[in-house]
Amino acid sequence: MSSLVIENGRVMDPARGVDEKRDLWILDGRVARAPTRPPPDLPRLDARGRVVCPGLIDMHVHLREPGRSDKETIGSGTRAAARGGFTSVVCMPNTSPPADQAGTVEFIKARAREHGTVRVFPTGAITVGLKGEQMAEIGALKRAGVVAVTDDGHCVQNNEVMRRAVEYAKMFGLPVLDHCQDYALSAEGVAHEGYWSMALGLRGWPSIAEEVIVARNCLLAEKADWKIHMQHLSAAGSVRLLREARTRGVKVSGEVCPHHLALTDESLKGYDTAFKMNPPLRSEADVEALLEGIADGTIEILASDHAPHCCYEKEVEFDFAPFGIVGLETELGVFLTKLVHKKVLSLSKMIAMLTVNPARLLGLELGTLAEGATGDVTVFDPDLEWTVDREEFLSHGRNTPFHGWQLKGRATATIVGGKIAWQG
Amino acid sequence: MSWARRHLLSIEELSPEEIVTVLDTAASFKEVATRTIKKVPALRGKTVASLFMEPSTRTRVSFELAAKRLSADTLSITAQASSLTKGESLKDTAKNIEALNADFVVLRHSAAGAARFLAERLEAGIVNAGDGAHEHPTQALLDTFTIREKLGRIEGLDVLILGDILFSRVARSNIWALTKLGARVTLCGPATLAPLEFAKLGVRVTHDVEAALRQADVVNLLRIQHERQRKTYFPSTGEYNAIFGLTAERFRLTKPEVLIMHPGPINRGVEIASEVADGPRSVILEQVSNGLAVRMAVLFLLNGARGADRAPGASSP
Numbered sequence: 001m002s003s004l005v006i007e008n009g010r011v012m013d014p015a016r017g018v019d020e021k022r023d024l025w026i027l028d029g030r031v032a033r034a035p036t037r038p039p040p041d042l043p044r045l046d047a048r049g050r051v052v053c054p055g056l057i058d059m060h061v062h063l064r065e066p067g068r069s070d071k072e073t074i075g076s077g078t079r080a081a082a083r084g085g086f087t088s089v090v091c092m093p094n095t096s097p098p099a100d101q102a103g104t105v106e107f108i109k110a111r112a113r114e115h116g117t118v119r120v121f122p123t124g125a126i127t128v129g130l131k132g133e134q135m136a137e138i139g140a141l142k143r144a145g146v147v148a149v150t151d152d153g154h155c156v157q158n159n160e161v162m163r164r165a166v167e168y169a170k171m172f173g174l175p176v177l178d179h180c181q182d183y184a185l186s187a188e189g190v191a192h193e194g195y196w197s198m199a200l201g202l203r204g205w206p207s208i209a210e211e212v213i214v215a216r217n218c219l220l221a222e223k224a225d226w227k228i229h230m231q232h233l234s235a236a237g238s239v240r241l242l243r244e245a246r247t248r249g250v251k252v253s254g255e256v257c258p259h260h261l262a263l264t265d266e267s268l269k270g271y272d273t274a275f276k277m278n279p280p281l282r283s284e285a286d287v288e289a290l291l292e293g294i295a296d297g298t299i300e301i302l303a304s305d306h307a308p309h310c311c312y313e314k315e316v317e318f319d320f321a322p323f324g325i326v327g328l329e330t331e332l333g334v335f336l337t338k339l340v341h342k343k344v345l346s347l348s349k350m351i352a353m354l355t356v357n358p359a360r361l362l363g364l365e366l367g368t369l370a371e372g373a374t375g376d377v378t379v380f381d382p383d384l385e386w387t388v389d390r391e392e393f394l395s396h397g398r399n400t401p402f403h404g405w406q407l408k409g410r411a412t413a414t415i416v417g418g419k420i421a422w423q424g
Numbered sequence: 425m426s427w428a429r430r431h432l433l434s435i436e437e438l439s440p441e442e443i444v445t446v447l448d449t450a451a452s453f454k455e456v457a458t459r460t461i462k463k464v465p466a467l468r469g470k471t472v473a474s475l476f477m478e479p480s481t482r483t484r485v486s487f488e489l490a491a492k493r494l495s496a497d498t499l500s501i502t503a504q505a506s507s508l509t510k511g512e513s514l515k516d517t518a519k520n521i522e523a524l525n526a527d528f529v530v531l532r533h534s535a536a537g538a539a540r541f542l543a544e545r546l547e548a549g550i551v552n553a554g555d556g557a558h559e560h561p562t563q564a565l566l567d568t569f570t571i572r573e574k575l576g577r578i579e580g581l582d583v584l585i586l587g588d589i590l591f592s593r594v595a596r597s598n599i600w601a602l603t604k605l606g607a608r609v610t611l612c613g614p615a616t617l618a619p620l621e622f623a624k625l626g627v628r629v630t631h632d633v634e635a636a637l638r639q640a641d642v643v644n645l646l647r648i649q650h651e652r653q654r655k656t657y658f659p660s661t662g663e664y665n666a667i668f669g670l671t672a673e674r675f676r677l678t679k680p681e682v683l684i685m686h687p688g689p690i691n692r693g694v695e696i697a698s699e700v701a702d703g704p705r706s707v708i709l710e711q712v713s714n715g716l717a718v719r720m721a722v723l724f725l726l727n728g729a730r731g732a733d734r735a736p737g738a739s740s741p
Contacts, residue, residue: 188653198621199436201536201558201593271537316513317535319556 002375002418003027003039009047009379013054014352015368024052026375026418033371045420047379050412051347054355054367055087055118055376058328059177060152060231060255060303063089063120065111066104067096072308072396074108075115077328080306080395082422084328085411087376088119088366089306090358093130094153100125100136102144109145117421118414119376121147121364126165126176132156135165142172147362150177152231153278155213157183163220170226175361177229178217180238181279185209190319192234192265192282200268202318205280207235214238218245218252227251229361232305234260234279236289243298253361255301256290258327258334259401267401271318274401277307278323291344294353301361302353304331308397326397334402336382336409347382375418380411427725431543431550434559435600443601447569449721450714456493457717466724467496473526474553475517477503477533482688482712483553483562487530490719494727499526518542527730528723531555549726557591563687564597566718568605570711571642574683579606584636586611586668587646587695589618591654594687595646599625612636613646613668616657633668637677644685645670648695661694670696675703683707 006024013019024047025032027039058081064072074091081089091108093099099108105122112120124141128134130151138149149169155178156162166176186209191197193204214230218241221228230242233254242254259277264284267275275281293299307324314321335354340347359367366374388405390398414422427445435443456464472491476484484500491498501521514533521529528549531539536556543550554560572578583602589595589611599622602609609627611618623629630636637643650661658664665671670684675697684696684706692698701708 195621195624198590198619199596199625201556201596203557271540312513315515317533317541318537319535 002029004043004045004375004415004418004420006045006047006052006377006379009050009052011052011369012348012351013369014348015054015356016370018369019348024369024377026377026415029375029417031369031371031373031375045379045413050379050381052377052379053351054369054378055414055416056085056332056354056378057088057090057358057364057366058086058304058306058331059090059301059358059362060257061089061091061306061328062094062308062324063091064308065095066107070310070396073115074111074120075117076394076396077306077308078112078115078117078120080326080328080393082117082414083394083411083424084330085332085378085380085414086118086328087378087414087416087421088121088364090121090123090147090362092152093123093125093150098125098130099123100128100130102137102140105141105144105146118416121362123148123150123177125149126151126156127161130154132158132161135161135168138165138169138172138174142174146174147364148175148177150179150231152177152179155179155181155183159216162216163223166220166224166226166228170224173363175227175229177231178213179231180210180213180217180233182209182212185212190276190280191268192280194265194283196265196268200271202268207237207282207286210235210279211237211241214241218242218250221245221252222250225251227253227361230254232257232260232279232303233290233299234282234286236286239289239293239298243293246298253301254293254299255303256294256299257303257305258331258338259325261287261290261338262334263401273314273316273318273321274325274399274403276318276321276323277305277325294339295344300353300357302335302350304328306395308395309399311398314399325399325401326393326395328395329393330388330400330402330407332380332411333386333388333407333409337407340382341408375415377415378411379413379415380409382409384408384410386410428729430726430729432561432722432726433539433543433550433552435561435564435597436559438604440604443565443568443604446565446718446721446725447572449725450565450569450717453720453724454714454717457713463493463495465495467491467494467727470496470527470727471525472496472498472528472530472723473521474498474500474530475521475532476501476553478554480532480554482715483532486712486715487551487553487719490716490723493716494720494723496723514538514541515545518546522546522548528726549730551722551726554593557593557596559597560593561597562715562719562722563594564601565722566711566715567598567644567685567687568601569714569718570685570707571683573714574707575641578602581607581641582610582639583607583642583644584610584612584640585644585646586633586636586670587613587617587648588654589613589622589646591617592646598644599627603627610636610640614658614664634674634677637674640678640682642683642685643670643678645695646687647689647691661691665694669694670700672697672699675700685711687711
């Protein structure tokens with residue numbers, strides 16, 4: 001078990017309202033009070049001028065293993081997470097085979113134990129083969145250790161199947177995470193339906209295709225009195241629907257990704273596939289609505305939807321490129337730049353959205369620096385200016401829309417269970 | 425005459441002067457077609473490869489003949505008869521064509537942005553012969569050429585584009601070309617296929633076909649299909665014809681000097697009545713002849729710009 005003293009940092013623990021300059025002690029892997037007689041030769045980390053917060057959690061990551069280790073592996077993906085300041089990642093079940101059976105979940109956990117640089121929390125599928133038809137063996141998935149169920153990358157279209165899955169998952173205390181997309185409405189869409197899809201001749205993926213499913217999920221969550229978490233929200237109407245349901249106490253939550261805050265569909269004008277993701281980049285008005293939803297607490301979780309692809313897969317016609325971009329190594333910088341430095345919300349609230357909030361949703365005993373808590377810590381410099389260079393990524397993926405961007409704020413050390421997993 | 429472009433990817437990126445340059449150049453090439461020897465040596469020793477990833481007859485044949493009339497060597501690859509059906513990527517196919525020292529690649533492709541994709545990756549000059557629903561620049565150039573030749577001007581004319589606007593690259597290229605040259609453009613079609621979003625391009629969108637026909641100096645009809653992709657957009661070609669078709673009856677609403685245009689292939693009895701398509705105001709076949717002159721002009725101008733890039737004498741053996 002590892003011990004470490006993180007000295008002279010600004011310790012921020014939003015879960016307990018802590019924000020003070022002091023040393024943080026981790027003894028035997030757990031946060032501890034400063035001992036009266038400190039053990040000798042304790043490793044020390046200078047955090048002067050840095051923020052010291054609970055280890056960041058990214059609850060939306062694709063590690064691609066098993067099945068597509070050319071795109072990413074649990075090893076490379078967790079190294080990228082550590083470099084980005086994340087001590088925990090929640091991985092999506094759309095692997096090959098998909099994580100719709102206990103055996104696949106056990107495989108992921110075994111690989112993570114062997115090759116993982118940070119903690120890996122698998123999710124299980126809602127339906128067999130992510131096909132949206134037959135409920136997966138959610139009880140067995142729970143026993144194998146999943147923290148949630150989701151058909152991410154796919155969306156259960158059949159409302160009856162979704163309704164029963166939510167009721168069933170509730171029995172195991174598993175939240176349901178949903179990628180909100182009505183396939184009939186989004187059809188073969190590749191770009192937000194609006195001015196740019198019209199001008200560029202790209203098929204539209206309209207906001208309503210997301211909003212219809214958000215509305216459905218609000219109704220189902222209310223009916224079942226259980227948690228449905230809406231992944232990577234992109235549209236203004238989704239925020240409005242979520243706000244209304246949350247005001248009435250419905251157990252729905254929402255998540256936003258860096259690209260949907262930092263970019264709009266105007267970025268598509270060069271047909272660069274580094275800007276192709278699902279849901280697509282939307283309009284200025286949508287970005288404003290997302291920022292409002294973050295500011296007023298309607299949206300309480302930030303995540304990357306880290307989706308690595310091989311370069312050759314992305315270097316094709318826009319229509320034919322796979323959806324998705326990498327995010328682990330840029331998201332903290334983008335969130336700090338776009339949310340904190342632009343004064344959309346406080347540093348403390350942003351940290352909460354990446355720590356205690358996802359931990360509470362998923363029932364993880366993480367996300368705080370209370371005495372006795374797991375010694376997962378992120379140290380970051382909120383003012384460090386740096387330039388994104390995709391060639392430096394530890395992820396196998398190079399598919400980022402932020403290459404060459406100037407960002408302000410970056411992790412300088414990532415500590416998992418008292419052990420330094422990455423230091424820059 | 426000013427022309428510095430090495431590729432023709434869209435009308436959107438052209439200035440009005442550049443469009444006029446193509447039209448003026450095309451006018452002189454049209455004269456060549458009236459000679460007994462219809463060939464000029466402008467592209468002798470150059471290779472024009474046409475890469476058609478989507479079925480096309482008139483555009484492909486028109487480009488090939490244009491290249492031949494300019495004395496270029498031509499090669500033609502279609503999706504059905506190439507490695508593309510074996511899973512080769514567009515980039516690899518194009519690189520292979522380039523390895524044969526093609527100077528120009530004429531690309532027809534189902535994906536918007538495909539021509540630009542090649543232009544960013546190949547040394548060869550790229551001519552967009554239609555990329556998805558994005559643009560079909562030479563079609564718009566030959567359409568404006570035809571209008572200018574017939575009516576003597578573009579500026580101030582009322583041009584109606586009638587049909588499936590949403591999925592049409594011809595509509596988009598025509599909107600750019602006509603608005604840049606000062607025409608008033610009206611789009612008409614079912615609300616699902618002529619969405620109001622298009623008004624942001626500086627055109628009028630209406631669903632009142634009869635009012636639009638009365639006002640138009642030019643009616644450019646677009647092909648209507650009711651296949652898989654468009655099944656939910658309108659009920660049937662029969663209903664389309666009843667509500668939006670240019671029937672003989674509706675044709676009587678048009679101005680006496682109106683021009684009836686269509687990029688082809690036409691669907692008789694759907695978007696246009698046979699007697700209108702074959703009638704005295706129809707210039708549909710002249711569009712085809714003009715297409716040849718316009719494509720010769722485009723290849724000629726692009727070749728000139730490429731020559732200017734290179735060291736003097738580089739083109740001599």
